[in-house]
Amino acid sequence: MELPYHEDVSPGSGGLPPRAWYAGSDAAVLPLNGSWRFRLSPGADTEDEAFAADGFDAAAWDEVVVPGHWVLQGHGAPVYTNQSYPFPVDPPRVPTENPTGDHLRCFDLPADWPADGGATLRFDGVESCARVWLNGTPLGDFKGSRLPHEFAVGPLLRPRDNVLAVRVHQWSSGSYLEDQDQWWLPGIFRDVTLLHRPEGAVGDFFTHASYDHRDGTGTLRVDSEVAGRVTVPELGIDVATGESVTVAVEPWSAERPRLYDGVLATPGERVPLRIGFRTVAVVDGLITVNGRPVLFRGVNRHEFHPETGRAVGPDTMRADVRLMKLHNINAVRTSHYPPHPAFLDLCDELGLWVIDECDLETHGFTARGWEGNPVDDARWTPALLDRAERTVERDKNHPSVIVWSLGNECGTGRGLTAMAEWIRDRDPGRLLHYEGDPSCADTDMYSRMYADHAEVERIGRREDGGPERRRGLPFILCEYAHAMGNGPGGLSDYQRLFETYERLQGGFVWEWVDHGLKHPQLGYAYGGDFGEELHDGNFVCDGLCFPDRMPSPGLVEYKRVIQPVRFAYDAGTGTVRVTNLYDVADLSELAFEWTYTVDGPVGPGGPLAPGGPRGDTPSASGPLDVPPELGPGESVELKLPDPPAAAGDAETWLHLSAMVCEETNWAPLDHLVACADFPVTARPPVPVAAGERPRRRGYDLTLGPGRFDVRTGELRALGDIALKSAPRLDVWRAPTDNDDGAPWQPDTRYGPLWRTLGLHRMRHRLDGVQADGEALTVRTRVAPAARDLALRTVYRWTSDGTALRLAVSVTPEGRWDEVPLPRLGVRLGLPAAIDRADWFGGDGEAYPDTRAASRMGWWSSWVERMQTPYVRPQENGARADVRWAELRAGFGGPGVRVVGDPAFWFTARPWSTEELDAATHRTDLTPGDTVWVHLDHGQRGIGSQSCGPGVLPRYELWAEPAEFAFTFSVAEAGR
Numbered sequence: 001m002e003l004p005y006h007e008d009v010s011p012g013s014g015g016l017p018p019r020a021w022y023a024g025s026d027a028a029v030l031p032l033n034g035s036w037r038f039r040l041s042p043g044a045d046t047e048d049e050a051f052a053a054d055g056f057d058a059a060a061w062d063e064v065v066v067p068g069h070w071v072l073q074g075h076g077a078p079v080y081t082n083q084s085y086p087f088p089v090d091p092p093r094v095p096t097e098n099p100t101g102d103h104l105r106c107f108d109l110p111a112d113w114p115a116d117g118g119a120t121l122r123f124d125g126v127e128s129c130a131r132v133w134l135n136g137t138p139l140g141d142f143k144g145s146r147l148p149h150e151f152a153v154g155p156l157l158r159p160r161d162n163v164l165a166v167r168v169h170q171w172s173s174g175s176y177l178e179d180q181d182q183w184w185l186p187g188i189f190r191d192v193t194l195l196h197r198p199e200g201a202v203g204d205f206f207t208h209a210s211y212d213h214r215d216g217t218g219t220l221r222v223d224s225e226v227a228g229r230v231t232v233p234e235l236g237i238d239v240a241t242g243e244s245v246t247v248a249v250e251p252w253s254a255e256r257p258r259l260y261d262g263v264l265a266t267p268g269e270r271v272p273l274r275i276g277f278r279t280v281a282v283v284d285g286l287i288t289v290n291g292r293p294v295l296f297r298g299v300n301r302h303e304f305h306p307e308t309g310r311a312v313g314p315d316t317m318r319a320d321v322r323l324m325k326l327h328n329i330n331a332v333r334t335s336h337y338p339p340h341p342a343f344l345d346l347c348d349e350l351g352l353w354v355i356d357e358c359d360l361e362t363h364g365f366t367a368r369g370w371e372g373n374p375v376d377d378a379r380w381t382p383a384l385l386d387r388a389e390r391t392v393e394r395d396k397n398h399p400s401v402i403v404w405s406l407g408n409e410c411g412t413g414r415g416l417t418a419m420a421e422w423i424r425d426r427d428p429g430r431l432l433h434y435e436g437d438p439s440c441a442d443t444d445m446y447s448r449m450y451a452d453h454a455e456v457e458r459i460g461r462r463e464d465g466g467p468e469r470r471r472g473l474p475f476i477l478c479e480y481a482h483a484m485g486n487g488p489g490g491l492s493d494y495q496r497l498f499e500t501y502e503r504l505q506g507g508f509v510w511e512w513v514d515h516g517l518k519h520p521q522l523g524y525a526y527g528g529d530f531g532e533e534l535h536d537g538n539f540v541c542d543g544l545c546f547p548d549r550m551p552s553p554g555l556v557e558y559k560r561v562i563q564p565v566r567f568a569y570d571a572g573t574g575t576v577r578v579t580n581l582y583d584v585a586d587l588s589e590l591a592f593e594w595t596y597t598v599d600g601p602v603g604p605g606g607p608l609a610p611g612g613p614r615g616d617t618p619s620a621s622g623p624l625d626v627p628p629e630l631g632p633g634e635s636v637e638l639k640l641p642d643p644p645a646a647a648g649d650a651e652t653w654l655h656l657s658a659m660v661c662e663e664t665n666w667a668p669l670d671h672l673v674a675c676a677d678f679p680v681t682a683r684p685p686v687p688v689a690a691g692e693r694p695r696r697r698g699y700d701l702t703l704g705p706g707r708f709d710v711r712t713g714e715l716r717a718l719g720d721i722a723l724k725s726a727p728r729l730d731v732w733r734a735p736t737d738n739d740d741g742a743p744w745q746p747d748t749r750y751g752p753l754w755r756t757l758g759l760h761r762m763r764h765r766l767d768g769v770q771a772d773g774e775a776l777t778v779r780t781r782v783a784p785a786a787r788d789l790a791l792r793t794v795y796r797w798t799s800d801g802t803a804l805r806l807a808v809s810v811t812p813e814g815r816w817d818e819v820p821l822p823r824l825g826v827r828l829g830l831p832a833a834i835d836r837a838d839w840f841g842g843d844g845e846a847y848p849d850t851r852a853a854s855r856m857g858w859w860s861s862w863v864e865r866m867q868t869p870y871v872r873p874q875e876n877g878a879r880a881d882v883r884w885a886e887l888r889a890g891f892g893g894p895g896v897r898v899v900g901d902p903a904f905w906f907t908a909r910p911w912s913t914e915e916l917d918a919a920t921h922r923t924d925l926t927p928g929d930t931v932w933v934h935l936d937h938g939q940r941g942i943g944s945q946s947c948g949p950g951v952l953p954r955y956e957l958w959a960e961p962a963e964f965a966f967t968f969s970v971a972e973a974g975r
């Protein structure tokens with residue numbers, strides 16, 4: 001049976017061969033973006049071509065914006081699946097129900113459109129298959145959604161009333177090659193452009209610009225389909241195309257993205273060139289650029305915008321690159337397809353190493369043991385080669401692109417080898433990546449995703465065995481640290497490995513941005529919210545940024561973990577050791593500063609210095625004279641001025657910071673690049689509030705500022721503040737995506753186990769209330785129904801008349817050795833009017849394995865602002881190392897002060913854990929009449945089990961006998 005064009009395996013017909021993409025030439029250009037006429041049909045009616053004929057009246061049709069996806073413009077709905085094809089797997093056939101969008105655009109040529117020469121019509125991205133007509137004449141069809149496709153249209157153009165007709169099928173044989181983990185979003189989602197092609201215009205060209213680090217010279221050769229001249233005025237270069245020239249240059253790197261402006265001039269066109277000289281090679285088993293090994297501090301980036309899907313405008317692209325740079329990210333893998341071409345211009349300009357990935361994934365074939373996998377079926381090879389060629393030809397002139405990736409999760413097969421051979425032949429100047437073939441037969445590096453720390457260490461030590469060829473290769477984690485929901489945990493531990501073993505050349509966090517789609521009722525929608533019959537829920541929200549690109553705590557953590565400067569402090573000698581961790585750059589772009597604080601606000605980069613009772617404590621700061629010429633890998637030791645004397649119960653901290661000292665194209669002056677905090681003095685012991693005797697009247701018992709109910713042993717009020725809920729033991733947290741884990745992960749998934757055990761429904765049995773001598777002692781047994789597991793918990797209250805101390809002692813009973821606790825602490829409820837918190841401890845969200853970025857200081861916030869808005873609500877917002885916290889009604893209103901002994905994890909929220917746990921979207925959460933305060937002695941780590949290893953053993957929270965205390969006092973209004 002002959003299949004229609006959208007179902008046959010061919011890449012398309014009628015188009016021009018792929019070539020280099022460029023913008024800004026002096027040839028005329030007519031963008032065809034904007035409003036197009038649109039009609040949606042339920043099936044791929046390939047017969048009815050009437051709409052493409054001249055004179056067709058589409059006045060009654062709807063309109064859509066191009067670039068865009070019709071499913072995000074009121075026609076049909078998006079579908080999210082991770083690896084499952086949302087249609088029966090019967091390649092290359094697709095369902096009869098195949099939403100098909102007919103698009104029509106009428107245009108006139110501008111008055112000054114040149115009469116001579118030809119014209120090319122370019123589509124930068126259409127999902128998933130298109131057939132095109134101009135003025136009634138069929139031009140051809142194509143597949144390859146995130147790749148450019150061009151047609152020669154010169155003779156068909158007329159000055160006025162041109163009609164461009166594009167029929168787009170959601171499903172095609174190409175869909176089998178595009179099974180990436182993301183929304184399925186049909187439409188013309190990238191630019192459509194008409195390009196004038198003068199006689200003698202530039203065709204394809206290939207800029208070869210290498211750098212020889214031994215003598216500091218660059219060699220430039222521009223091969224051009226149409227001969228011409230290449231000029232680079234700054235370098236005095238004026239040569240013919242195809243001719244090599246060697247001159248002294250500054251090299252291009254992600255850290256110092258030095259570009260030289262040039263021009264390629266053929267008889268008919270002048271094309272601007274942005275030339276970066278650099279040489280990429282594997283030398284002695286290491287990926288090097290310009291002779292130096294590089295360490296990827298990378299991120300995987302899908303193209304995504306919460307309103308426009310994969311139609312991503314220039315502002316979003318620039319914002320992405322800037323945000324990456326501002327967070328110390330130096331590399332991006334364009335998962336899992338070539339991005340909009342302008343994105344790579346930004347990577348060249350602002351400086352990011354790029355792994356440019358081909359638009360290819362056949363993941364859904366795993367369900368059939370890879371049987372029928374197109375990458376191992378010769379009939380599909382032309383389609384694969386077409387994709388490889390379109391990727392390489394389009395992007396080959398970008399210095400930032402240093403690695404080509406064949407695609408993602410396709411298993412193995414001869415089609416991949418054919419692609420690799422073609423790429424190597426066409427572009428020997430770059431390296432090849434592909435993760436899915438453990439033999440590494442076609443690649444220059446060994447790449448894995450989500451390997452755990454222990455395995456990565458074995459690979460670093462070269463103890464991982466494996467095929468001969470692989471053993472000699474450098475290693476990268478093309479994906480790691482799954483940033484779904486709260487997390488990822490364990491980043492520092494990976495980074496330590498990367499910095500220890502030279503074979504480990506870093507990795508790329510999965511992934512950059514949550515793909516939550518803006519939704520009127522749900523806030524951000526994820527899989528299943530559009531009624532999909534098959535979907536993968538919120539697995540699509542796994543980014544370091546929220547959908548609106550607000551950095552998540554995961555991104556802030558990553559920034560710190562990969563900061564290019566390491567600080568070490570020796571309190572004994574008062575010296576600091578500063579190490580340059582850049583791969584290429586010295587430290588001349590940074591200014592360093594030291595600050596001592598005495599239980600007070602931190603220095604640069606800190607949000608607020610709240611003032612109040614301790615805001616006026618002494619502090620001192622000054623510049624740290626780090627030699628600007630300190631090279632990569634070098635260290636310097638510097639003596640610091642003596643710290644100020646700490647008084648009374650205050651403690652002294654040293655804060656070190658490195659800031660941008662000259663504004664750059666991505667960073668403002670004083671942007672904080674790296675920092676570290678060190679304790680200078682130990683925390684003074686917390687005085688034990690005791691001595692006062694409990695006084696009883698009826699069922700009321702008073703102890704210092706506390707009023708208790710003697711029947712329950714519960715604290716009812718603190719001074720004038722009536723508690724909504726008395727402090728009591730709490731072990732439950734709303735499981736994070738990482739607690740829940742992914743079903744395919746080998747480690748135990750504790751989130752589901754917690755629920756089975758009933759940790760979310762612990763009951764508190766009162767065993768005795770005893771008021772004698774100086775203490776009120778309340779004995780309880782905390783346990784879930786149907787189990788014999790329990791936590792014997794004793795609360796011992798004492799007071800010195802002003803402060804009220806609660807000492808908690810916990811003794812596990814039964815077998816707790818198979819399940820860690822989510823948290824261990826007390827929870828209390830305060831009236832909702834108490835809506836503001838001050839605390840001395842870590843600033844932002846932190847958990848045991850996500851606390852690298854936590855900055856020690858005095859912080860202040862509205863309780864509502866302490867919530868991290870994960871798209872699917874879950875445990876969030878804990879602050880680490882908190883010495884004391886104050887909760888007040890507004891600025892300076894009355895409230896409660898808590899001092900921890902020892903320091904504690906502090907969380908406050910306007911809703912309960914139970915509400916948080918029940919919510920599926922942010923919009924399910926509304927503040928109630930209680931502010932819930934968690935004072936935790938322990939928190940379980942976060943890990944990355946939503947698609948990776950779980951919590952490392954040292955960050956687990958096992959149930960063990962524990963003692964901890966809090967001292968409560970009344971915070972008077974106005975102080």
Ligand code: GAL
Pocket residue numbers: 082180181336408409449479482510539542947
């Ligand atoms: C990887 C895959 C990504 C994404 C990720 C989990 O296996 O390459 O596309 O699915 O897992 O979010």
